[in-house]
Amino acid sequence: MDADHQQPAQPVSYDAELRLHNEALRRACGIQLRDHVLDIGCGAGQTTRQAARAAPAGSALGVDVSAAAIAGAREVAQAEGLRNVAFERADAQAYPFPPERFDLAISRFGTMFFDDPAAAFANTGRALRPAGRLVMMAWQARERNEWDAVIRPSLGIGQAAAAAAGEPDPFSLADPPAVTRILEAAGFAGVTFTEVREPVYYGPDVTAALDWVRGFQCTSQALERLSPSHAARAVERLRGALAAHATDDGVWLGSRAWIIAAQRR
Numbered sequence: 376m377d378a379d380h381q382q383p384a385q386p387v388s389y390d391a392e393l394r395l396h397n398e399a400l401r402r403a404c405g406i407q408l409r410d411h412v413l414d415i416g417c418g419a420g421q422t423t424r425q426a427a428r429a430a431p432a433g434s435a436l437g438v439d440v441s442a443a444a445i446a447g448a449r450e451v452a453q454a455e456g457l458r459n460v461a462f463e464r465a466d467a468q469a470y471p472f473p474p475e476r477f478d479l480a481i482s483r484f485g486t487m488f489f490d491d492p493a494a495a496f497a498n499t500g501r502a503l504r505p506a507g508r509l510v511m512m513a514w515q516a517r518e519r520n521e522w523d524a525v526i527r528p529s530l531g532i533g534q535a536a537a538a539a540a541g542e543p544d545p546f547s548l549a550d551p552p553a554v555t556r557i558l559e560a561a562g563f564a565g566v567t568f569t570e571v572r573e574p575v576y577y578g579p580d581v582t583a584a585l586d587w588v589r590g591f592q593c594t595s596q597a598l599e600r601l602s603p604s605h606a607a608r609a610v611e612r613l614r615g616a617l618a619a620h621a622t623d624d625g626v627w628l629g630s631r632a633w634i635i636a637a638q639r640r
């Protein structure tokens with residue numbers, strides 16, 4: 376693993392899991408003082424709040440389909456006293472954003488789960504001013520992500536089983552030619568892919584990491600499909616696999632992501 380994660384082990388959260396990825400995305404976004412930023416699939420809103428701080432004379436709007444995520448994001452932003460940030464519960468595929476309102480649309484792993492990516496990116500494009508930018512982070516292919524290679528075999532689930540179970544596909548934007556075609560058809564140009572090769576953080580120790588991974592939707596769904604005795608064995612396999620990645624500063628697994636950037640034509 377090519378990690379530079381020299382920090383004391385900290386409690387795990389989604390923001391902690393992606394701390395190193397977040398820094399790469401922040402740099403790539405290059406948000407300016409007056410930018411108006413749209414954060415797609417903003418979740419708990421860390422990237423939206425960061426955008427608002429980077430654009431004190433602009434604004435940031437975070438949207439997510441999850442009402443709970445939006446409520447949590449609003450609470451944190453209010454507690455932090457941010458005045459130029461807002462959150463809306465919205466499906467980015469169809470929400471009537473104000474046309475040509477935003478300079479930049481960003482996303483940290485929030486654009487991989489669309490039922491209709493063509494509609495979603497066309498809708499995002501309409502919200503951007505001409506030449507406005509899209510900068511989003513998405514996972515590279517499954518086989519390039521150590522975290523997937525550790526979790527799925529431990530649980531005894533293959534790719535086909537996951538697809539058959541109707542799980543959302545975190546690798547749906549992994550293929551550069553396919554994504555370029557989708558973005559160009561949605562009105563974007565100059566599509567680029569920059570590799571981010573940083574590990575994900577799963578917690579300060581194996582017990583914390585196991586709890587964290589058991590909270591993933593794919594894990595809980597897989598365990599529910601097993602009998603109690605098979606599920607118990609799968610959990611022990613997972614514990615063993617995570618233990619193999621424990622270090623003095625926590626449990627880290629390799630990953631590869633893309634930063635996908637494009638410009639509205």
Ligand SMILES: C[S@@+](CC[C@H](N)C(=O)[O-])C[C@H]1O[C@@H](n2cnc3c(N)ncnc32)[C@H](O)[C@@H]1O
Nearest residue numbers: 416417418439440441465466467483484485488
């Ligand atoms: C992996 S999470 C990432 C959350 C956030 N960007 C972060 O990095 O903390 C993906 C998010 O995308 C949201 N999402 C999925 N489909 C969406 C859609 N059609 N419109 C808006 N948000 C969506 C989910 O609710 C979830 O919060």
